[in-house]
Amino acid sequence: MCGIAGAIDLSSRPIPDLGRRLDLMNEMQVHRGPDGHATWKHDRGHVGFAHRRLAIIDLSTGDQPMTDGHGSWISYNGEIYNYIELRAELGGSGFRTTSDTEVALRAYQKWGAECLQKFRGMFAFSLWDDTTDTLFCARDRFGIKPLYYAEVNGVFYFASEIKTLVPFLPAVETDVDGLKDYLCFQFCLGGKTLFKGVRELLPGHMLTVRDGKVTVSRYWEVYYQPDFNHTGMYFESAIQDLVAESVALHLRSDVPVGAYLSGGLDSSIVASLAVEKEGPSFLSFTGRFGSDPAYDESGYARELADWKGFKMLDVDIGADDFVKTIEKVIYHLDYPVAGPGSFPQYVVSALAAKHRKVVLGGQGGDEIFGGYTRYLVAYFEQCIKGAIEGSMHSGRYVVTYESIIPNLVALKNYKPMLQEFWRDGLFEDLDRRYFRLINRAPSLGDEINWAGLGQYDPFETFHGIFNGDNVGHESYFDSMTHFDFKTLLPALLQVEDRVSMAHGLESRVPFLDHRIVELAATIPADVKFENGNMKHVLRSAMRSKLPASISNRQDKMGFPVPLHEWITSPGPVRDFVRDVFSSQQARSRELIDNSRVLKRMDGETQFGRQIWGLLSLELWQRAFHDRAHEFRQRLNKPVEEVKL
Incomplete structure (x- = not known):
């Protein structure tokens, strides 16, 4: 897991101060790679890469940007879990490292863009092909790893996080179409972001820049073609095999691996299978709102840990933590998406990062098997x-x-x-x-x-x-x-990536293996959703791996946050929220009347998300719109003066 960034002039002209621009991009993403950083500039000065490294595989020789020795370079973020098998297929001789990054570089040399069909993993990377003067970028099938881009004054910039692009934008403005999406869904559709002029490379897509032309195309799609020729027992057996294989692949690492554990079905399945491979030294992490039992689901997580015999660490999360961290959360997210679960995820990630560099999670199970x-x-x-x-x-x-x-x-x-x-x-x-x-x-x-x-x-x-x-x-x-898989899931993965990488922690999601997803797309709905039982086929397939109390749960809440109680009762959160919406900046927004938001604070239902959504929006504007001049000034300062 790393942070990538770069720039290319669309007219092949030298980019002024390219080295300083690349250094700044690295500094803006310093949290994504505490183990090292480097840049590469083409001899002609018209293209260059920046890279921050979090060392997980090949700790000693996997530094980036990496070259093939013949003029081509790669800056890579993520993991190719089947890199060992691909290395053998490519021919083991001639490799200079044991990293999956070199496998990606060599795979492109041999297969071109078709290499993407070979990869099992999570990735976003940029590759300069010097033989064709082409920039080739790609993002994994599901959007586990991020990639954003913007074109400014004839220069094409790209990065793992939008904040890295902000210093180069002519202005920080809201994309009103993206905002309209956000107000409907609390995420954006179709590659839009909340930043005008900044696009997201969609999951399963690749991007090329050649002869000044930017081309985006899809390389992978999931097709829902129900298979009525097999029984539910057949699908359950296939799920058992594929999920177990995927968890085993996701455990490949040169550093110890742990797991998030919420007590729900998906994270429990992943942790249960992982501990069977790793043994009792396996370590998991959870969070709980101990002051309100209605929001504390840690008991289920503790039950699985005791049942399987592995250690679990937990962190008690309270109202003071919300006030202390929520502005950091919104900053790291780049722009608000999804619900308030990003806040406790951020706190649990901080705990996990003290003990592990890699954690597994259960993200994707709801969208693949129907859990909402x-x-x-x-x-x-x-x-x-x-x-x-x-x-x-x-x-x-x-x-x-x-x-x-x-x-x-x-x-x-x-x-x-x-x-x-x-x-x-x-x-x-x-x-x-x-x-x-x-x-x-x-x-x-x-x-x-x-x-x-x-x-x-x-x-x-x-x-x-x-x-x-x-x-x-x-x-x-x-x-x-399918709609949730294509839209909500990437938004949740944005949260997953940012709250973990904010602490230099790699999060892996074993359910998001394309073989599992493609199998699930063939399972008839009456098998996946038998009698209205959510995730029925997954639950049945993995019943033996879980205590009955977890496999039979019907009341999983999805890391709920007692935000309604905190906002409607006297205390630090209510005071904080009122202060945010009452500020002079908040009251002067063009598109949001925050004085009216204040009036409805006490009227929202328990699990309503409107106050959360508008609070996140205001905190985002404070972090980026109101500080736009600071981001622009960073281009004119020596990099060592940049403070994040």
Whole structure:
């Protein structure tokens, strides 16, 4: 795990002060690579790379940027877990290191862009091909590792984090289309970011710069093609084999590996399989809100650790921690995404980084196998519709009204969601219904200057993803999980990357192996979601690896944060939030009326996300918009004066 950055002049002219620019990019990402840093500049001065290193594999000879000795260079972030097998396929002789980075470089030399089809892992890298004067960049299939880019005055800049690009932007401005996406989903769609002029290279895509032209193309897609020729037992056996293999691959490291452990199904599966390989010395980490038992799920994590016989460290998280760290969290995120879980993840990562350089996590299981309660809500409506129309027993996909009833207990904490969902549009088209289920904008009102956000409609982008050609339209379940896989998952992975790398910690996610994802896309919805039982096939496949209390859980909350209680009760968080929204800068925002946000602080429901979303937005503007001049000034200062 590392930080990469670089620049190339689109007209092949020398870039003024290229060395200083690269050094600055390295300094902006110092947290991503505490073990070393270096830069490379082409002899012509028109292209160069910067690299920060967190040494995980080949601790002594894997420094970057790395060259093949013939003019080509690579700056690489991530891990190729099957690098040992690829090294053998490439021919073991001639390698100068034992690193996966050199394998990536040699693989490109042999196979060109097709090398991406060979890689199993997480990665974002830039490679200069001197034989063709081409910059080649790529990002892994799922977006585990980040890559952003911007074109400024004829120079193409790229980096692992947006903050690294900010000093080169002519101004720090909000992308209003990205903001509109954020207000709907709390993440952006289609490669947009909240920064005007900055784009994200989408997961499963590659980018080339040649002859002044920037070209982006997709190299991987997941196709939902249900396999009705095999039984649930067949799929369970395949899942067992593939997940166990993936965990074993993700344990490849030249430093000790630990794990995040939340007590939920996914992280518990990963930790259970890992300890079988690593033994009782395996170490896991969790966080808990000890002051409020309703938000403390650490007991489940402790039960697994005791059951499997490995050590778990935990950290008690409180309101003071929120006040102390939340501005750092938003800064490291680059721009706000997803829910408040990024805050406790940041605190747990700080604990883990004191003991390990690598941790495993369970990210991806919900989107691959269908673990979100809203899928149950959506299908419950369709069951009612089917019962009324007399069609609920036709087709292979929709669970029946009778079979879903026993699993509705999972909705006991979601009555406000049900009330809002059914308030309008009942039984409309499936895409409209799911959009309504995930759209957070209707709960916002005159706090937002909607007229200032233009005519862009996020539903149009949503519609294109939800109804993608790679998804069979017969399955509502596949359409829902596919949308979340393509949008929510990369947002959660952004959080996963930033909160770990903020502490120089590498986070690995074994569920996100393309063989697992491609298998899951062939499992019929009535197998994955049997009788409305979320993640049914994964739960059944891994039951023997978990205590019954975890494998049978229906009430996992997803690292909930008692933010509602902290905001609505006297204390440090309420004071902090009021101070943030009351500041002169907050009251002068063009697109958000924070005085109105203050008035609604006490009116939000327990698990509402509007105050969180707007607080994150204001803290982001404070960190970047209000300090834009400081970022620009860094270009004119010696690098050693840069303070992050």
